[in-house]
Amino acid sequence: MAHITKANGIxxxxxxRLAVKKLMNVLMVEYWIPxxxxxxxxxxxxxxxxxxxLFVTGLLLxxxxxxxxxxxxxxxxxxxxxxxxxxxLWRHMHGVAASVIFLIIYIHMLTGIYYGSYxxxxxxIWISGMLLFVVFSAEAFSGYMLPWGQMSYWAAxxxxxxxxxxxxxxxxxxxxxxxxxxxSDPTLTRFFMLHVCLLPIVxxxxxxxxxxxxxxxxxxxxxxxxxxFDLEAQKYKNGDTKGSKVIPFWPxxxxxxxxxxxxxxxxxxxxxxxxxxxxxxxxxxxxxxxLKTPAHIYPEWYFLWSYEVLRGFFFDIGSIxxxxxxxxxFGIAQVIFFLLPWLDRSDVxxxxxxxxxxxxxxxxxxxxxxxxxxxxxxxxxxxxxxxxFGASVVFLALxxxxxxxxxxxxxx
Amino acid sequence: xxxxxxxxVVACFTALTYWGVEPYAHSVMKPHVAPANFDFExxxxxxxxxxxxxxxKALELAKAENNETNVESANKALELAKENLAKQEALWASxxxxxxNSGNASEGKAFFETNCVACHGAKFDGIEGAITDSxxxxxxxxxxxxxxxxxxxxxxxxxxxxxxxxxxxxKFGDAFLMTPYNAEVSGENEDVANANIANVIAYLKEIGxxxxxxxxxxxxxxxxxxxxxxxxxxxxxxxxLWQKDFEFAKDKNNFIEACGRCHDMKYxxxxxxxxxxxxxxxxxxxxxxxxxxxxxxxxxxLHNFINNTQKLLVGTAMPRVGITEEAQASVVAYLEKVxxxxxxERESLGLYIMGFFVILSIFAIAWKRKIWSKLH
Numbered sequence: 001m002a003h004i005t006k007a008n009g010i011x012x013x014x015x016x017r018l019a020v021k022k023l024m025n026v027l028m029v030e031y032w033i034p035x036x037x038x039x040x041x042x043x044x045x046x047x048x049x050x051x052x053x054l055f056v057t058g059l060l061l062x063x064x065x066x067x068x069x070x071x072x073x074x075x076x077x078x079x080x081x082x083x084x085x086x087x088x089l090w091r092h093m094h095g096v097a098a099s100v101i102f103l104i105i106y107i108h109m110l111t112g113i114y115y116g117s118y119x120x121x122x123x124x125i126w127i128s129g130m131l132l133f134v135v136f137s138a139e140a141f142s143g144y145m146l147p148w149g150q151m152s153y154w155a156a157x158x159x160x161x162x163x164x165x166x167x168x169x170x171x172x173x174x175x176x177x178x179x180x181x182x183x184s185d186p187t188l189t190r191f192f193m194l195h196v197c198l199l200p201i202v203x204x205x206x207x208x209x210x211x212x213x214x215x216x217x218x219x220x221x222x223x224x225x226x227x228x229f230d231l232e233a234q235k236y237k238n239g240d241t242k243g244s245k246v247i248p249f250w251p252x253x254x255x256x257x258x259x260x261x262x263x264x265x266x267x268x269x270x271x272x273x274x275x276x277x278x279x280x281x282x283x284x285x286x287x288x289x290x291l292k293t294p295a296h297i298y299p300e301w302y303f304l305w306s307y308e309v310l311r312g313f314f315f316d317i318g319s320i321x322x323x324x325x326x327x328x329x330f331g332i333a334q335v336i337f338f339l340l341p342w343l344d345r346s347d348v349x350x351x352x353x354x355x356x357x358x359x360x361x362x363x364x365x366x367x368x369x370x371x372x373x374x375x376x377x378x379x380x381x382x383x384x385x386x387x388x389f390g391a392s393v394v395f396l397a398l399x400x401x402x403x404x405x406x407x408x409x410x411x412x
Numbered sequence: 413x414x415x416x417x418x419x420x421v422v423a424c425f426t427a428l429t430y431w432g433v434e435p436y437a438h439s440v441m442k443p444h445v446a447p448a449n450f451d452f453e454x455x456x457x458x459x460x461x462x463x464x465x466x467x468x469k470a471l472e473l474a475k476a477e478n479n480e481t482n483v484e485s486a487n488k489a490l491e492l493a494k495e496n497l498a499k500q501e502a503l504w505a506s507x508x509x510x511x512x513n514s515g516n517a518s519e520g521k522a523f524f525e526t527n528c529v530a531c532h533g534a535k536f537d538g539i540e541g542a543i544t545d546s547x548x549x550x551x552x553x554x555x556x557x558x559x560x561x562x563x564x565x566x567x568x569x570x571x572x573x574x575x576x577x578x579x580x581x582x583k584f585g586d587a588f589l590m591t592p593y594n595a596e597v598s599g600e601n602e603d604v605a606n607a608n609i610a611n612v613i614a615y616l617k618e619i620g621x622x623x624x625x626x627x628x629x630x631x632x633x634x635x636x637x638x639x640x641x642x643x644x645x646x647x648x649x650x651x652x653l654w655q656k657d658f659e660f661a662k663d664k665n666n667f668i669e670a671c672g673r674c675h676d677m678k679y680x681x682x683x684x685x686x687x688x689x690x691x692x693x694x695x696x697x698x699x700x701x702x703x704x705x706x707x708x709x710x711x712x713x714l715h716n717f718i719n720n721t722q723k724l725l726v727g728t729a730m731p732r733v734g735i736t737e738e739a740q741a742s743v744v745a746y747l748e749k750v751x752x753x754x755x756x757e758r759e760s761l762g763l764y765i766m767g768f769f770v771i772l773s774i775f776a777i778a779w780k781r782k783i784w785s786k787l788h
Contacts, residue, residue: 011591035787038414038415038418039415039418039419040418040422043569074678077703077704078678078703079677081754082679082753082754088754088757088758089758089761092758093743103426107422179716212576240786241786242786242787242788246785251783252572252783252784252787255776255779255780255784256780256784258776258779258780259773259776259777259779261776261781262769262772262773262776263769263773263776266766266769266770266773269762269765269766269769270762270766272762272765273758273762273763273765273766274759274760274762277434278430278433278434281711282707282708282709283708284708285704285707286700286704286708287701287704295441296441299613301429301433304433366425368427370428370429370432373429373432373433374429374432374433374436374437377432377433377437377438378437378440378441379441
């Protein structure tokens with residue numbers, strides 16, 4: 001046993017038992033971040049804050065929510081929204097944070113793509129991030145079902161139906177997922193379990209892994225300069241804080257992030273209290289009704305781009321059904337970003353504006369994603385269907401063909 | 413500066429996406445309709461003309477396609493639209509002949525007691541209607557408040573041609589529950605019939621005003637009693653709460669009078685007066701509970717819909733309600749007070765929280781500057 005002496009304060013007392021000083025050093029004070037970064041590097045901490053908001057408000061909501069098709073709608077819209085003190089606030093915060101977190105995830109992802117932060121040693125950061133994106137999607141979808149409104153019900157209907165397209169076991173798979181022949185009470189209960197138990201646990205584990213994956217290759221910087229972190233850290237410790245190219249996570253990096261969080265929260269609460277319809281679709285305030293199909297069924301905005309890839313292929317080609325082509329394209333769209341570090345054949349790590357063709361590719365991809373998102377919501381009729389088809393083809397081509405080609409050239 | 417440029421790029425693309433999926437997409441998906449018009453004559457004739465124009469266009473399109481079956485059905489639809497416009501114009505032309513100012517309330521009461529009472533009551537004036545349940549499909553309304561909440565021209569149109577004025581002719585045709593009263597049906601001279609209608613409406617207005625006075629007095633008494641007991645509150649708060657309760661009671665009463673025979677308001681513990689299975693047999697489906705309508709439909713939709721139900725939900729069995737602008741505002745206010753009861757709290761608290769983060773941001777910026785002064 002270590003030699004325990006009379007502690008001279010609470011920190012010392014804890015330090016003798018838990019080595020808190022060493023832990024703080026490893027996690028915060030001597031965790032080095034490049035100095036040359038811009039506000040886009042704050043997205044990670046903002047995401048952590050938003051996840052915490054979701055977790056805490058979620059706990060408060062579970063206290064009143066009832067996962068039963070006969071009770072769910074009223075437990076949300078009456079008990080939580082009107083009867084429990086500030087229940088409306090927790091629900092609005094939860095709903096808006098769930099939507100906004102995807103906006104920040106997309107900014108975070110596109111930042112990673114723009115600055116080349118997914119390759120040359122940083123592949124695991126990228127992959128764990130993509131895993132988080134996928135599990136977050138499942139978390140968002142399962143949560144959207146819980147109020148048991150019209151959109152909850154019909155989105156569940158449409159999405160679970162997709163699994164019917166899996167070869168051979170499709171039909172059985174759909175029933176297995178729903179727990180019944182149709183979307184009904186067992187479906188709601190199991191999605192409740194996924195939303196409040198299994199998926200949050202998985203998310204927390206992947207977040208820990210994502211943070212850990214950053215430690216060895218370190219965070220990228222604005223000019224993708226390869227830094228000798230040990231050397232720079234030594235400089236900093238020796239007192240050359242201005243000359244060193246790194247800063248400690250605490251307090252330097254976090255003080256900056258704390259500033260961004262505060263500014264972001266002004267915007268966040270503006271959305272929560274005054275502009276929430278984008279995150280809480282009015283149609284979902286109609287109770288679920290299996291006999292009344294809404295005029296337009298669409299997913300939340302953050303799923304629209306992949307939803308449009310799914311329905312973009314609206315005509316049969318030869319003997320292959322449109323549904324199957326769409327489903328295959330949708331499947332590719334879900335996993336294609338995982339492969340980004342290998343689809344990019346070049347070993348140049350530089351921001352996009354220093355990479356010529358890649359720069360053009362990046363902006364075309366961004367615009368294409370926005371086109372897919374907007375047309376994913378519009379009714380797929382007439383010209384809309386063709387624009388959706390075109391944008392879907394462009395999306396697949398950009399990632400599967402164009403990116404490998406231009407980056408291979410870049411390497412030469 | 414560079415940081416600010418990056419922020420602008422992010423903000424612009426975010427705003428573009430938001431615009432695309434929210435205002436733009438919804439403007440494409442939502443039907444475009446003229447705003448609610450409480451001159452019901454204008455509203456009905458304009459609406460019939462608009463449908464006529466649409467059908468003409470459809471016919472032209474079918475002709476251009478050269479598809480015979482389509483042309484035939486488009487022709488039929490056009491004929492129907494023309495017929496409908498003619499009917500509306502005829503009805504409102506006869507309403508225009510009525511001199512509402514010359515109505516005599518006491519003669520109206522006599523008319524009411526010999527004709528309307530077969531179904532309707534005016535309980536406030538001690539008149540019981542002969543039908544007191546929903547066995548015909550829906551409970552015939554008690555008309556104590558009708559003169560106050562319904563528009564007089566609408567009431568006249570309703571008496572002369574109920575199915576057409578209520579916009580349920582597409583569903584019930586001539587077999588509508590309420591029998592029309594007009595010169596043609598009664599065989600009387602047109603002036604006599606018009607005078608009768610003016611008299612009845614004068615009567616309804618007279619008791620409507622008294623009914624409202626009585627309702628307000630009773631409510632005031634109840635509230636005075638309630639607040640007299642709440643001694644721990646100071647006078648100022650009491651006054652504010654009293655006024656809120658009073659407005660709420662008035663709005664709720666208007667809701668019950670205008671909507672409460674068919675619709676529930678579960679979140680305010682109100683159940684429709686007509687029996688559920690009667691309504692279902694009569695209308696084809698159960699009228700929805702209205703508790704969350706303010707969140708699911710929004711203020712503007714509700715105003716346009718109540719004003720002219722067919723405009724937003726073609727073929728619906730819900731009749732046009734025909735309430736005045738004032739009564740409709742009160743009904744929608746009630747929907748909001750029940751369905752979005754925390755709106756006031758949300759909007760005031762929202763400002764406080766944002767203010768809190770503005771102040772916190774100032775401290776955060778100062779802290780960041782202090783720490784970074786050693787780094788740059």
